[in-house]
Amino acid sequence: MTSRRDFLKVLGAFGLVGVAGGLAPPIIKYVMPPIPPQQPFPRTKLVWEDGTPVKASELEVNKMYLFAYPMVNTPNFLLNLGDENGNPVEIPPAELPISMDPTRDEAAIFKAQGGRIEIGKIEGRGGVYKFPGGVGPHKSIVAYSGICQHFACFYPALRFYPPGVSPPNPPNEAVAKGGVIFCACHGSAYDPYRGAIVTESPAASPLPAVILEWDPNTDELWAVKVEGATITGKFCNTCAQPEEMVGNTTTVRQVA
Amino acid sequence: MSSGGGLWGWLEERLRLSHLPFYRVPYSYMTLEFWLGAIVASSFMLLVITGLLLLFYYKPDNPILGNYVLITEKPFGRFLLTTHLYAAHAMIFSAIIHLFRNMYRGAYKRPRELVWLAGIITGLIMIQTAFFGYSLIGDKIAEEAVAIGSGLVSNSFGPYWGKVLVALAFDIDEAQRYYRLLAMHIILAGLLGLLFLLHFGLFEQQGPQPSHEETGWKTKPERIPQDREDLAPWFPVNFLYMTFLGLGVWGLIVLLNAISQAAGFVHQLLYPLPIFDPDKLAAAGVSNPPEWILEAAEKTRPMPPWFLVYAFKIFQLNFLYLNAIGYSALLIFIIAMVLPPLVLSIFPFIDRHDSTHPLDRPIPTIVGGLLVIYLAQLTIWGALSIGYYSLTTTALIFLVPLLIVVMGYIILARYRSGEPVGAGLVLAFTGIILLVFLAPGAWIVFKGSQGASEALWADLATMLIGLALAIGYVALLATSLPGGEKSQRTVQVGSKDVPLPLVALAVVDLFLLIVSVLLLALWVDPIANPAGATALVALLFLSAYGVVHGAYRAVVVDKVPYTWIGRELPPHLLVYIAAFITAAILI
Ligand code: HEM
Ligand code: FES
Numbered sequence: 009m010t011s012r013r014d015f016l017k018v019l020g021a022f023g024l025v026g027v028a029g030g031l032a033p034p035i036i037k038y039v040m041p042p043i044p045p046q047q048p049f050p051r052t053k054l055v056w057e058d059g060t061p062v063k064a065s066e067l068e069v070n071k072m073y074l075f076a077y078p079m080v081n082t083p084n085f086l087l088n089l090g091d092e093n094g095n096p097v098e099i100p101p102a103e104l105p106i107s108m109d110p111t112r113d114e115a116a117i118f119k120a121q122g123g124r125i126e127i128g129k130i131e132g133r134g135g136v137y138k139f140p141g142g143v144g145p146h147k148s149i150v151a152y153s154g155i156c157q158h159f160a161c162f163y164p165a166l167r168f169y170p171p172g173v174s175p176p177n178p179p180n181e182a183v184a185k186g187g188v189i190f191c192a193c194h195g196s197a198y199d200p201y202r203g204a205i206v207t208e209s210p211a212a213s214p215l216p217a218v219i220l221e222w223d224p225n226t227d228e229l230w231a232v233k234v235e236g237a238t239i240t241g242k243f244c245n246t247c248a249q250p251e252e253m254v255g256n257t258t259t260v261r262q263v264a
Numbered sequence: 265m266s267s268g269g270g271l272w273g274w275l276e277e278r279l280r281l282s283h284l285p286f287y288r289v290p291y292s293y294m295t296l297e298f299w300l301g302a303i304v305a306s307s308f309m310l311l312v313i314t315g316l317l318l319l320f321y322y323k324p325d326n327p328i329l330g331n332y333v334l335i336t337e338k339p340f341g342r343f344l345l346t347t348h349l350y351a352a353h354a355m356i357f358s359a360i361i362h363l364f365r366n367m368y369r370g371a372y373k374r375p376r377e378l379v380w381l382a383g384i385i386t387g388l389i390m391i392q393t394a395f396f397g398y399s400l401i402g403d404k405i406a407e408e409a410v411a412i413g414s415g416l417v418s419n420s421f422g423p424y425w426g427k428v429l430v431a432l433a434f435d436i437d438e439a440q441r442y443y444r445l446l447a448m449h450i451i452l453a454g455l456l457g458l459l460f461l462l463h464f465g466l467f468e469q470q471g472p473q474p475s476h477e478e479t480g481w482k483t484k485p486e487r488i489p490q491d492r493e494d495l496a497p498w499f500p501v502n503f504l505y506m507t508f509l510g511l512g513v514w515g516l517i518v519l520l521n522a523i524s525q526a527a528g529f530v531h532q533l534l535y536p537l538p539i540f541d542p543d544k545l546a547a548a549g550v551s552n553p554p555e556w557i558l559e560a561a562e563k564t565r566p567m568p569p570w571f572l573v574y575a576f577k578i579f580q581l582n583f584l585y586l587n588a589i590g591y592s593a594l595l596i597f598i599i600a601m602v603l604p605p606l607v608l609s610i611f612p613f614i615d616r617h618d619s620t621h622p623l624d625r626p627i628p629t630i631v632g633g634l635l636v637i638y639l640a641q642l643t644i645w646g647a648l649s650i651g652y653y654s655l656t657t658t659a660l661i662f663l664v665p666l667l668i669v670v671m672g673y674i675i676l677a678r679y680r681s682g683e684p685v686g687a688g689l690v691l692a693f694t695g696i697i698l699l700v701f702l703a704p705g706a707w708i709v710f711k712g713s714q715g716a717s718e719a720l721w722a723d724l725a726t727m728l729i730g731l732a733l734a735i736g737y738v739a740l741l742a743t744s745l746p747g748g749e750k751s752q753r754t755v756q757v758g759s760k761d762v763p764l765p766l767v768a769l770a771v772v773d774l775f776l777l778i779v780s781v782l783l784l785a786l787w788v789d790p791i792a793n794p795a796g797a798t799a800l801v802a803l804l805f806l807s808a809y810g811v812v813h814g815a816y817r818a819v820v821v822d823k824v825p826y827t828w829i830g831r832e833l834p835p836h837l838l839v840y841i842a843a844f845i846t847a848a849i850l851i
Contacts, residue, residue, distance in 0.1 A: 040428070
């Protein structure tokens, strides 16, 4: 015999769970926006706002330029890196770890003493990628994602400080020396002279590198690919509707 | 209440207000301590009203332009947006106080466990609602909120599910984003309203926890007996109390808003207006924005509104991140968002002692007190500095309040039970306090010789604030030492005539009410002088508060007799101060 009480309990429980559980998938299906399909990387020429091509030799040393690539809503830094006196600096290629934590390896101790991390000494997980180094006549031009790998802050919170220029409220002396991409949201710092590796956590991945091509004959620049970690918050580095991808050209804008 | 004759009698016969089935409480419970929830509720009402009115002009396809037009061209648009924000601040702040009070008094105990749990869930939804609210604005802070919110979620819940959650909350297509944020904000606000009703309904089933003076710090009786002599009729006594309290809260919110508008940019956490990025403003189609709008953007750095600054600080504590791609922020997420409500939720189930005395409940008193102290410390720390922290600095900063609260608790509890306190313990206790006071001095002398950085000052300030709050909390605990005898305030029975001074006070408030109505309707220009217009609304609410307070006093004058003017004046001072400030802003 089933007591009335137990019978009602079972009915009630199944009824409630059934209705709630049955309604959840339709609601989620309704509110879930479509996950964008993966697109091929576009080969995109860098141009100024008036449409004329950007020449590598026109890029001022240690100034900050922004451009969108590979999607219209993924900003990147374009930097012609130099030393404190404004002379271009050659940026060497390197193999970089996709995931790294500067506070947990021996390099951190080195950095805490004010030194720069040796790339080979960084502890990494999740594979490596090839950072091709700088392009242009002095091999000094690089481009990195302008979206912080920590929690996705972007310009003006995330910005480049040339050598000798300290960010406001620097967390320590190493950052105060400048020559960093620093994020004012939670204090992550990246070294643009070394493939934008992380020199201050909480970020745990180098900024993804935008691969540039430089034509020595015309001095023009193309963005062709993104290497490294996935741009924060994106399903993949080219997951977007076709109309959200930059086309054959993308506009470069000087911001400082 | 007898129904009597006339219009009132007619109404009473139909509405039967005096038969409303609300829990009845004694006259002596008409104090702020028992009405903290009503402060939260009245802030919520103001949010609903201002929020619904904001919907008229909110532009999800271009929120920056919409808000710019709202605050520069729409009469009382700036008033509504800033009041909505300040009401949110008031709601969250008063909810924290309300929570602390109920924790401190042990009001979560049997049979009120569900009231407590419903309150915690309501609070969580409140923070979520506010998060989507300020993300809606589209200004600098809002964009960063969306970025950080999505970064946190996608780095906490894995490479796939993290992003699905982000897509659900913020959309993938940016052109659609603000439609979704608006829907989320309103759905959550509606849910908040329903949860509030649940919380309030559960509370009404029990009524307020009897005061510790009446129970001698015991859990018995669990409820206020409904046959006591000194119970006030819900209508009109509670009703009038609630009404003047609500109007006072609204008036205070709007008054602080008016002061803040008149003061201009003091600090980004207090600034009541959107903080537009000049480039984004131009892109949205605004040419030549006024100077003060651009100035605000220059003076701000990425920082959420104050009630999330604690989490913003936790996000900076880099030693808390996991080494797992896609899940690196999971621990951070749990510490900042899940752990505090979880810890609070278990209080009723681990603390089943039949005493409500804070010194009989070590875990809630120590852990709960520390939660609130840490919240304050993290907020101040986050507002003062950013960046890299070592585990040692962080541990030092949080160890100080921990030691003081734990030792303070032990000393007070021993003293209360008559056990020997132990000279060693007292010495250690004062020693720690002295050490924390003196150590910064030594540290500064040491670091000063090497040029102390701004970040160091912030660490020190945070530590000292922790010290001050912990000492304050121990002092509060000490106030619970004396007494323990049961006592019950008796009701007096006096004359029902309203003394002349009470009449005079109400007449002044009535006069101010009429003045503010007239000035608002006929004189003030809300576009040219938005701060003045806001101040007049504050005066309107506060003078109405004074009037209703007068009515309340008149209704209870036989039970709480008039003694002298000095005891009646304080509630009305607020009205006069508001009148003074309004005049100052207008002239
Ligand atoms: C039915 C209830 C509500 C509605 C219809 C509503 C509607 C709105 C709208 C339309 C905005 C955008 C204003 C604009 O940009 O022009 C907004 C902003 C906001 N809402 Fe609400 N809201 C409601 C309740 C709440 C509640 C309960 C809270 C807090 C717990 C809240 C907190 C906020 C905050 C903090 C903002 C940003 C204000 C600012 O930064 O100036 N809202 N709300
Ligand atoms: S988003 Fe850049 S440090 Fe957090």
